[in-house]
Structure formats: C-alpha cells, structure tokens
Amino acid sequence: MLGEPTFATRWCWLALHGYGQMAHHFLRRFDVVADNQHVVAAPEALARFYLDKEGTHVGAAWMTRAHRLDDIADNMAFLDEVYRRLHLKLPPDTLYIALGFSQGCATLMRWLLHARPPLAGLVLYAGSIPDDLPYAQYQVYLQSFPTLIVYGTQDEFLTPERVAAYREMLGLTGLRLQYYVFEGGHSLTREVLAAIKQPWWY
Numbered sequence: 001m002l003g004e005p006t007f008a009t010r011w012c013w014l015a016l017h018g019y020g021q022m023a024h025h026f027l028r029r030f031d032v033v034a035d036n037q038h039v040v041a042a043p044e045a046l047a048r049f050y051l052d053k054e055g056t057h058v059g060a061a062w063m064t065r066a067h068r069l070d071d072i073a074d075n076m077a078f079l080d081e082v083y084r085r086l087h088l089k090l091p092p093d094t095l096y097i098a099l100g101f102s103q104g105c106a107t108l109m110r111w112l113l114h115a116r117p118p119l120a121g122l123v124l125y126a127g128s129i130p131d132d133l134p135y136a137q138y139q140v141y142l143q144s145f146p147t148l149i150v151y152g153t154q155d156e157f158l159t160p161e162r163v164a165a166y167r168e169m170l171g172l173t174g175l176r177l178q179y180y181v182f183e184g185g186h187s188l189t190r191e192v193l194a195a196i197k198q199p200w201w202y
Helices: 023-032 068-089 103-115 135-142 160-170 190-197
Strands: 011-016 038-041 047-050 058-061 095-101 121-125 146-152 176-182
Touching (some): 011 068, 023 190, 068 103
Parallel strands (some): 011 095
8 A cells, every 4th residue: 555544534546557567566656646635555466477587577467368267256356355454444435546557457347347336436547448247237336436548649559449449349338438648658657647636537
C-alpha cells in the first residue's frame, strides 16, 4: 500500500499491475495519487518468473494460457481476500477506484463481475477486457459507476485498428464510458495519473 489509512481516508485506489511488473515498482508512480485522503493498494499477481536469462530481474503475471481456469479462480479468491482486508482497515465510507494497467485490466474486469464491489470509478489503462464475460447480465452494476478508458497514441500494443475494435466492443458492454487519450506509449506515467486523479470524471 501507498499511504497510511486513517480516519481522514476518503478514497482507496485498487490498482492491478501489468504483465512482468512487480507491485512495489508499479506502486511507486502512484505517489502523485496518495495523500491524506487517498491510499493506493497494489496486489501482486501470484505467478512470478525471471525476466532475463541471468535470473536477476523478476516479474509477475496474472495468468497465461497454461491452466488458465485455475489461474482465474486463484485470482478471484486472492482479490476477494485483498478487498476484505482493505474493507476492514479503511473507514466504512471509503470510496473505491479500481484501476487496471495492461494485463491487469482483464483480471480486474473478471473480478469486478465476480465480486461486484461498489465502485466510485473504474480506470482501464492501456489494456483490454475479456470478450467472454456476460456483460449483458450485469448492466445495472456496470452502469453504477463511470469508466475511464486511458491509452497512449503511440502504444505499440494498441494500434489504431485494435483501438477501433476495442471501442466498438466497449460500446456493447453497458459501461458508462469516458476516454482519456495522451501522447505516449505503453506506459503508466505520473503525469497521466495526476491528471486522472482529478474528480472531474468520478
């Protein structure tokens, strides 16, 4: 966690990192979010692996195609427990912002439809959401909070063709969509986090 929960805490950001990242590195850029009213919790994916041949750099991933359903089930149980512990630690009127970056977007969306926690807002940053979820069954929930879609104009994974298809798919989910497009690539930056922290969208 970044920030210490107190009686003054008003907002909790639950942030899921991307493929190959580690939570403590990912969390550092949220120093522009954390303050006396905002705390940020960044759970780390359960599967860790070496990023280089020398074994000096470690990353984590939410899932791969191997034992995919087992990974999904483990992630759901893990995030259930993370949320339960946060709920015990934070004031009862704390408002939650859920943020997924890159691979974290898919896991986050799966968990949201699984647990349906009350949200003040959802941020899907430089990632996509699964196309195999029953969004139509959860329209009331998905329309209960605004969703901000964030991506960079030079993102090597989100080409214009993929963005067009993604926007079309998002339009069918029932989410209350807003977009924040920035000049940059596939990276989570302090500048963007500072901009979307502002309460104009949630």
